[in-house]
Amino acid sequence: MDFKLKCDGWIKLIEDTLADFMEKAARTSQPCCRAGSEKSIYEAMRYSLMAGGKRLRPMLALATCEMLEGDINDVLPYACAVEMIHTYSLIHDDLPSMDNDSYRRGRLTNHKVYGEATAILAGDALLNYAFEIMLDHAMGSDSNMGAKVKAMGIVAKASGASGMIGGQVVDLESEGKNIPLELLQYMHSLKTGALIKAPVMASGIICGAGGEKLELLRLYAERLGLAFQIKDDILDVEGDFSLLGKQTGSDEAKGKSTFVKLLGLEESKKRLASITDEAVHALDYFEGKGVFLQRLARQLLERKN
Amino acid sequence: MDFKLKCDGWIKLIEDTLADFMEKAARTSQPCCRAGSEKSIYEAMRYSLMAGGKRLRPMLALATCEMLEGDINDVLPYACAVEMIHTYSLIHDDLPSMDNDSYRRGRLTNHKVYGEATAILAGDALLNYAFEIMLDHAMGSDSNMGAKVKAMGIVAKASGASGMIGGQVVDLESEGKNIPLELLQYMHSLKTGALIKAPVMASGIICGAGGEKLELLRLYAERLGLAFQIKDDILDVEGDFSLLGKQTGSDEAKGKSTFVKLLGLEESKKRLASITDEAVHALDYFEGKGVFLQRLARQLLERKN
Numbered sequence A, B: 001m002d003f004k005l006k007c008d009g010w011i012k013l014i015e016d017t018l019a020d021f022m023e024k025a026a027r028t029s030q031p032c033c034r035a036g037s038e039k040s041i042y043e044a045m046r047y048s049l050m051a052g053g054k055r056l057r058p059m060l061a062l063a064t065c066e067m068l069e070g071d072i073n074d075v076l077p078y079a080c081a082v083e084m085i086h087t088y089s090l091i092h093d094d095l096p097s098m099d100n101d102s103y104r105r106g107r108l109t110n111h112k113v114y115g116e117a118t119a120i121l122a123g124d125a126l127l128n129y130a131f132e133i134m135l136d137h138a139m140g141s142d143s144n145m146g147a148k149v150k151a152m153g154i155v156a157k158a159s160g161a162s163g164m165i166g167g168q169v170v171d172l173e174s175e176g177k178n179i180p181l182e183l184l185q186y187m188h189s190l191k192t193g194a195l196i197k198a199p200v201m202a203s204g205i206i207c208g209a210g211g212e213k214l215e216l217l218r219l220y221a222e223r224l225g226l227a228f229q230i231k232d233d234i235l236d237v238e239g240d241f242s243l244l245g246k247q248t249g250s251d252e253a254k255g256k257s258t259f260v261k262l263l264g265l266e267e268s269k270k271r272l273a274s275i276t277d278e279a280v281h282a283l284d285y286f287e288g289k290g291v292f293l294q295r296l297a298r299q300l301l302e303r304k305n
Helices: A003-028 A039-049 A056-067 A072-093 A110-114 A116-140 A145-159 A164-174 A181-206 A211-238 A259-263 A265-282 A284-302 B003-028 B039-049 B056-067 B072-093 B110-114 B116-140 B145-159 B164-174 B181-206 B211-238 B259-263 B265-282 B284-302
Strands: none
Touching: A003 A039, A003 A056, A003 A072, A003 A116, A003 A284, A039 A072, A039 A110, A039 A116, A039 B164, A056 A072, A056 A181, A056 A211, A056 A284, A072 A116, A072 A145, A072 A164, A072 A181, A072 B116, A110 A116, A116 A145, A116 B072, A116 B116, A116 B145, A116 B164, A145 A164, A145 A181, A145 B116, A145 B145, A164 A181, A164 B039, A164 B116, A181 A211, A181 A259, A211 A259, A211 A265, A211 A284, A259 A265, A265 A284, B003 B039, B003 B056, B003 B072, B003 B116, B003 B284, B039 B072, B039 B110, B039 B116, B056 B072, B056 B181, B056 B211, B056 B284, B072 B116, B072 B145, B072 B164, B072 B181, B110 B116, B116 B145, B145 B164, B145 B181, B164 B181, B181 B211, B181 B259, B211 B259, B211 B265, B211 B284, B259 B265, B265 B284
């Protein structure tokens, strides 16, 4: 397996599908008599959605599907929905009243280009559209309806107040405070972890995994999510603006608690390595079939952005 | 039928169910190690959701269900979901970068109490929770799954970029401009109309309506939505702060186009009456069973807030 080639292929599939969904959204919107003014919302949605990025979350959904020998076409809508939800959360997170960031992935943030009002609505619309495309897919055929509804429920729960949004609230309220490691880990398990776990679990459900298989997928995804966040904190200290596409040292400047701050750089790196190992070994059960997901976990440990 | 008594009974059922959903959300959220800080998001959600109001949208869902002799318990989750989506849209609409309103239903707006960041997240969380409760309901039993998914799809489409959010964008971009009546009507059909039509249609689908029945429900709901908006514009000119719970004259002050501005007060009132008539007569087909919905349409014409 050429890992890089496989990644690139999946990223292309994901980006093409996202572009198709956006094209379809703009096309099926009722023509606005004279103004054509709501076009701008689709531009703003597309600006952030098509801004590149690792496409980690949708890739996890597709790779899980491949490991389970499922049908990629049944998983793609969930993969794209999760990426839309991730993107909306970044748009809202970057707003002046939230993290007040001007750059994201080397480009101006959404509100810097389209203004705050449109950025808020573009975020809302992406969250909403995520559910539209999953529901459209479910309406497309009556087969496997129970699993589809369950997968949508997993995504919905992961992105809500008991998942990602809950994590954002804890994050907001922890700023400038010294918080214990336990709370930091809990915060990240919601803020970042929930939406890394959701595509793996939703894909697993759609592809018919249950029992032990589903538990191992959960373990893999939870460990991966935690490793991802520790690496993020390390990059904020050690990273390179030109590779990261955003300023380093921003956690420090904002008084945010991080793994590096609480554990030190060396201990953070040690934990990152051991947690990545746990993720990798969770998939030993699947023998050769989990090799891409295992390699992906190792790759995230080495990433520069 | 004592109309007032029936309304009050339904409002109580709706508010009790909304309160239950919020209580459940706060309870099932994972306990936050030490901080308990994400409690605030549920407080902010509840503050706006439980702030009273006419509960028009959920009431439409329930009354449609009764007319069709469906099971109220199957419609309640959709009724509440639509009210949550309506509430989130008000929270985001009131933000400084949007309409910048300080009062809503006689109380401070969400961001005035909880701050902008929490208000944005509370809105996001309400939109998300709307889908969570509909999906939870669908997962509860496999029966009528196709209709449930279809009803969710109707709600999702109505609240998205080709529905309510699209209307908000047209509204934002029309501020301070003179727009033609056709565009004003189009804007309202999305901004207000879509989420008045959705509970009627979703309830209709859940209760097994099809063909002609569904078309008549659509006609009723579309006429009602338009009448509702014309009345809103009239109230902004003629209304009373103490009854409205918000400042009058705000459309004028913000340079918004309104039916009153484009048609004059008298012509607006004439249209309101004839459009209300159309809504009422759309339900003649259902004979005595549509009497509550017909009375509701007439009542909205007379309302003071």
